[in-house]
Amino acid sequence: MPQRRANRDAAPLSPDGLAIRFDGVTVRFRPDVQALADINLHIRTGEFVSIVGPSGCGKTTLLNYVAGLVPTIHLDGTVLVHGQAPVTGHRALAYMLARDALCPWRTALGNAELGCEVRGMAKAERRDRAAYYLDKVGLGAFANSFPSALSHGMRQRVALARTFAMDSSILLMDEPFGALDAQTKLQLEDLLLSLWEKEQRTILFITHDLSEAVSMSDRVVVMSARPGRIIADVPIDLARPRSVRALQKDPAYHQLYSQVWEKLEEGLKHE
Known part of the structure; x- marks a missing residue:
């Protein structure tokens, strides 16, 4: 693995050990449009937390506030990242979207190093990091391939490598595997788990996939329909390391899945 820098892209850890903190967060974009209501959620450093809920309940809005992408004029309450107010371009954060968003004129390696390049990392270091993570996601042999020559699943692997290469301590992931076929999705879920279990980033x-949430997370937070409220915070006490595919045969996994599903159904009644 590339040498990890002592000053990994992160703010100093907050005294309470929390990476992300929402306290009493209510968001109203217009007088008649309330997106979130009284969100209280604390995420510890190194924790894997999934949020599930109906479409339009404000899940992505929460991510965007953490990333500093939404004007705070609409927000009541407090959002903190490592004990500080969020800002756009925070170096502690890397954001992975549902679509790969690869630049078609850059190779897989060029795309994997793009985030590091934007942040001003020296060329040799960013190339080293990008090549390392491309290899970890199984694309070392495709480093010089352009996106047009890659399948959708391979493109999303490049996006995953780009996200980890940035060396941010907090990773925000908005349905990164939602558009993939079932087999590729399982492969990338296991791949993400293996990277996270080794590096323990937040x-x-x-x-929207309850199986995905239960299989990978330390906790699954369930939100109601808009205005989004947290109606359950379910601890996932399945042993680690985990295999998403192996869990399908585990009765404890199915019990937790049913518990999360019941809470999600309660949330749908708020519509």
Whole structure:
């Protein structure tokens, strides 16, 4: 693995050990449009937390506030990242979207190093990091391939390598595997788990897939329909390391899945 820098892209850890903190967060974009209501959520450093809920309940809005992408004029309450107010371009954060967003004129390696390049990392270091993570996601042999020559699943692997190469301590992931076929999705879920279990970065993960949430997370937060409220925070006490595919045969996994599903159904009644 590339030498990790002592000053990994992160703010100093907050005294309470929390990477992300929402306290009493209510968001109203217009008088008649309330997106979120009284969100209280604390995410510890190194924790993997998934958020599930109906479409339009404000899951992505939460990520965007953490990333400093939404004007705070609409927000009541407090959002903190490592004990500080969020800002756009925070170096502690890397954001992975549902679509790969690769630049078609750059190779897989060029795309994997793009985030590091934007942040001003020296060329040799960013190339080293990008090549390392491309290899970890199984694309070392495709480093010089352009996106047009890659399948959708391979493109999303490049996006995953780009996200980890940035060396941010907090990863925001907004349905990163939602558009993939079932087999590729399982492969990338296991791949993400293996990377996270090795590096223990903080992950806030948005998904509509309850199986995905239960399989990978330390906790699954369930939100109601708009205005989004947290109606359950379910600890996932399955042993680690985990295999998403192996869990399908585990009765404890299915019990937790049913518990999360019941809470999600309660949330749908708020519509």
